[in-house]
Structure formats: C-alpha cells, structure tokens
Amino acid sequence: MKKPYFPLFVDLSEKKVYVIGAGTIAKRRIRSLTDFTDHLIVVAPEVNPELNGLEQEGKITILRKKFELQDIAEADIVIAATNDHSLNGEIYDYCIEQEILVNVCNDKKKCDFYFPGLAMKDNVVVGVTANGTNHKMARKAVEKIREMLEEWL
Incomplete structure (x- = not known):
C-alpha cells in the first residue's frame, strides 16, 4: 500500500x-499560486481575460507563445x-531529467506533488x-475548514 503524501509547506x-x-485546470492552479509566489510565469499561445487581468495586476507573467x-x-x-x-x-x-519539481494535471502518476484544497484566512493556511x-x-473538508476559520479568526 502506498503511503500518503506528507503535507509540506514551502516558501x-x-x-x-x-x-x-x-x-480551466491551469486557471485554477494559477489562481491558487498567485498568493504564494511573485514569479509565476504562464506559457500559452492564448489566454482568457481573467489571466490578462492577473497580468495587468502584476501577479503573473504571460509568455504568449507555443511552448x-x-x-x-x-x-x-x-x-x-x-x-x-x-x-x-x-x-x-x-x-525529471533536470530535477525540477513537476505536476502533470491529467496524470497523477506524473506528479511530484499534488495541489491541496486551500482554506486561507489572514496568515493561516490549511491544505487538504x-x-x-x-x-x-x-x-x-475544505469547505468546513473555511467555515471554521471564519468563525475563529
């Protein structure tokens, strides 16, 4: 039996x-990541207006090109x-060859890490x-935790 993933919080x-x-999946990942890094780069030939807005706000950089x-x-x-x-x-x-952490969204066997469901309030971050x-x-579980954070903090 495979062991569960260890919840590791990384700067x-x-x-x-x-x-x-x-x-759609990329947009969800991007929205989640904008709170955690100042160096988020998206590579895609075309993007939707929501991502254009994030770029205008300085939250992401978009390379509009074929990867x-x-x-x-x-x-x-x-x-x-x-x-x-x-x-x-x-x-x-x-x-893998370059030792870069990778997550392939459509193949959980090709993931060094999973994206947790996030519940955040102020500086409290919970990943599920x-x-x-x-x-x-x-x-x-994330919905319940969000409710609890709203009550407690």
Missing part, C-alpha cells in the same frame, strides 16, 4: 513557478496543464488532500 515567494497551458522545453530551463516548479497528453509527457520527462483519490471528500 515559494522567490521560486520560479511555470504553468504550461491556460485552460518549447527551453522555456522552463530556469524553473523551480512546473505545472503541465495542457490538453496535449504527449506534450505533458515531454514536459514531465524533461523536468485525499491523495488524489477522492476530490469530493477533500472539497467538503
């Missing part, structure tokens, strides 16, 4: 975090969130995961 403020893709592996040569963390399984696999292989197996249960 991302100076880490270069790259998100490849700008679809190339050299784009992530300086990365500390990469999130592969394209709808192209083959490209996500190439990104994963490159990151069900090890990628039961998103509904994790989401329900």
